Amino acid sequence: MKKVFLLITIFNFSFFSYAQEQKLPNRGAKGEAKDSIVEPTIDLFKIISVENDTTQVDTSLTIQKDYKFNYLRKDLFGLLPFANTGQTYNALTEFRDFTTIAPKFGVRARHYNFMESADIRYYNVPTPLTELYFKTVPEQGQQLDAFFTVNTSERLNFSVAYKGVRALGKFRHMLTSTGNFRTTLNYQTKDRKYRAKLHFISQDLMNEENGGLTNDALASYIGKEEEFEDRSVLDVNFENAESTLYGKSFFLDHKYFLKGAQDSINNKLYLSHRLNYSYKKFQYLQSNAANNILGASFQSTGLRDEVRYESMSNTVAVNFDNAVLGEISGRAGFTSLDYWYDSVFVGEDGVVADRLDGQMLEVGGSYDNYLGGFNLHGDVAFSFGDNFSGNHIIASAGYQLDSFNFLNFGLKQTSRAPNLNFLLYQSDYINYNWQHDYDNENAQSLFFELFAKKIANLSGELTQIQNYTYFGENGEGAIKPFQSGGDVRYVKLKAQREFEFGKFAFDNTVLYQKVSDGSDVFNVPELLTRNSLYFKDFWFDNALYLQTGFTFTYFSSYQMNGYDPVLAEFYVQNDTNYGNYPLVDFFFNGKVDQARIFFKLENLNFALNGNNNFSAPRYPHNDFMIRFGIVWNFFL
Numbered sequence: 001m002k003k004v005f006l007l008i009t010i011f012n013f014s015f016f017s018y019a020q021e022q023k024l025p026n027r028g029a030k031g032e033a034k035d036s037i038v039e040p041t042i043d044l045f046k047i048i049s050v051e052n053d054t055t056q057v058d059t060s061l062t063i064q065k066d067y068k069f070n071y072l073r074k075d076l077f078g079l080l081p082f083a084n085t086g087q088t089y090n091a092l093t094e095f096r097d098f099t100t101i102a103p104k105f106g107v108r109a110r111h112y113n114f115m116e117s118a119d120i121r122y123y124n125v126p127t128p129l130t131e132l133y134f135k136t137v138p139e140q141g142q143q144l145d146a147f148f149t150v151n152t153s154e155r156l157n158f159s160v161a162y163k164g165v166r167a168l169g170k171f172r173h174m175l176t177s178t179g180n181f182r183t184t185l186n187y188q189t190k191d192r193k194y195r196a197k198l199h200f201i202s203q204d205l206m207n208e209e210n211g212g213l214t215n216d217a218l219a220s221y222i223g224k225e226e227e228f229e230d231r232s233v234l235d236v237n238f239e240n241a242e243s244t245l246y247g248k249s250f251f252l253d254h255k256y257f258l259k260g261a262q263d264s265i266n267n268k269l270y271l272s273h274r275l276n277y278s279y280k281k282f283q284y285l286q287s288n289a290a291n292n293i294l295g296a297s298f299q300s301t302g303l304r305d306e307v308r309y310e311s312m313s314n315t316v317a318v319n320f321d322n323a324v325l326g327e328i329s330g331r332a333g334f335t336s337l338d339y340w341y342d343s344v345f346v347g348e349d350g351v352v353a354d355r356l357d358g359q360m361l362e363v364g365g366s367y368d369n370y371l372g373g374f375n376l377h378g379d380v381a382f383s384f385g386d387n388f389s390g391n392h393i394i395a396s397a398g399y400q401l402d403s404f405n406f407l408n409f410g411l412k413q414t415s416r417a418p419n420l421n422f423l424l425y426q427s428d429y430i431n432y433n434w435q436h437d438y439d440n441e442n443a444q445s446l447f448f449e450l451f452a453k454k455i456a457n458l459s460g461e462l463t464q465i466q467n468y469t470y471f472g473e474n475g476e477g478a479i480k481p482f483q484s485g486g487d488v489r490y491v492k493l494k495a496q497r498e499f500e501f502g503k504f505a506f507d508n509t510v511l512y513q514k515v516s517d518g519s520d521v522f523n524v525p526e527l528l529t530r531n532s533l534y535f536k537d538f539w540f541d542n543a544l545y546l547q548t549g550f551t552f553t554y555f556s557s558y559q560m561n562g563y564d565p566v567l568a569e570f571y572v573q574n575d576t577n578y579g580n581y582p583l584v585d586f587f588f589n590g591k592v593d594q595a596r597i598f599f600k601l602e603n604l605n606f607a608l609n610g611n612n613n614f615s616a617p618r619y620p621h622n623d624f625m626i627r628f629g630i631v632w633n634f635f636l
Contacts, residue, residue: 086176212618326369
């Protein structure tokens, strides 16, 4: 009921804004101003990150907007979605975090849509702003993301948003029901000496779990048998389980300027404090045990696995900004972690504790400057604690080669404990109980980025990982955590370039990856491509701007990671290769005023040839679908 009331409130704001809308100047692909009213201009609607990187509201229609029109609201290149909206994604490349030095909670398959502090944006707008996102789902449901922000004064901004999804899906027992509520506050005093950003997030992400297709259903699906084109008749391993990730977090970042509060002053000296509190709970519920699939259990009915996590970090910093010396910051902080179950577990291999906790003292600093033509950036942090410790070093240099070309290169290094569910886990299933004292996972990476307008946007990484920690099969069919004794080394090179031919455009992204060491524990496809060929033009006296064409996606065959429903984690399997199949989408997108309308025929080639492909072993890829939706901005 609270969620319904919130959505009604946001819609009321939205339509009130629409009823009194003043047209903003809107420039299309050709740059013509379509509306004559100049004030306020679109560049005054500012979006601000946690680290104060500022962009502006963008109501244009581009091919990148099509890539981001999805449940996550971001480009999914490198992610393979499961069959239902709101489910997880199988990673086709590694997205390693080099900034966090505290161990993470785990349950990583459920974190793609779990919003952390770095995902939140703050706003500063001259008039109230609303954005509504809607998109259809594979079967019986909808997805909506509603957002509203307003400046109650020039110095105080408030925003509230809710993203909700409920989708039944085409296969059995794969209902998803998720909700992400967030609200922010952005404030500064009249003299600008005190500035504060804070937010609150509340989330619950529920997925029904079915364990994938049974052996017989698997054979029918792979064989493309006509009677099973209705996917609801395919048998799944169980229809009585669900998993839910809950979360609440509070974040405050505020600073006080001792000198240089005004932007025009070169020398700035200020104190800052950051508080970040996070609570998470993961539940796996199953009415009857699936012992033939998941192994023996302590009880046959009413299975309930539940683990909780709580973290609190406080960081204070002294910051100095000078036109010659650059931006220099020194910081110190304290972090406490608590990860716990309700009771200890006593098994044949010993006692599994009910709790992991620790306190860490962190010291670090950062440096940014423009020196000798180079944009220099550095950040170091070291943490010391009774149970956990870690560090990271990030250094980069950027150089503007000319007005069209920019080069950035550097190194990243991190050391932190493996995710907590590698170290401790308890379950009503006997095989899913363990406690390990693993070493820190260490990673080093050399990287470069070249933005060359006339060539391509190029990037590359050479990464080495020691003590790589992963889930895998133990030889008896059970999923267990492991830590590799050897190094994992891999290289990846990515290129992106869009070519334009009059009213036609051809956008290409290619990723090449090669694992030189550790290919038995680290599996990714060697080649991943996405190519979009489309037509763009203004119609109806420039009232409609459209883009229509085809997007072709492909990844080469590789030993794709499997998905474990009890852990909500992916695990390494080295038995079967998957992939080496294309995905072809047809899209027809249009923009009218501030509304972007999206229409897509997804997996069009499956309608012609049938579908027997997978997003993970035993988990089918989605079939051909017709999808449509809208993103609409309202300005008061």
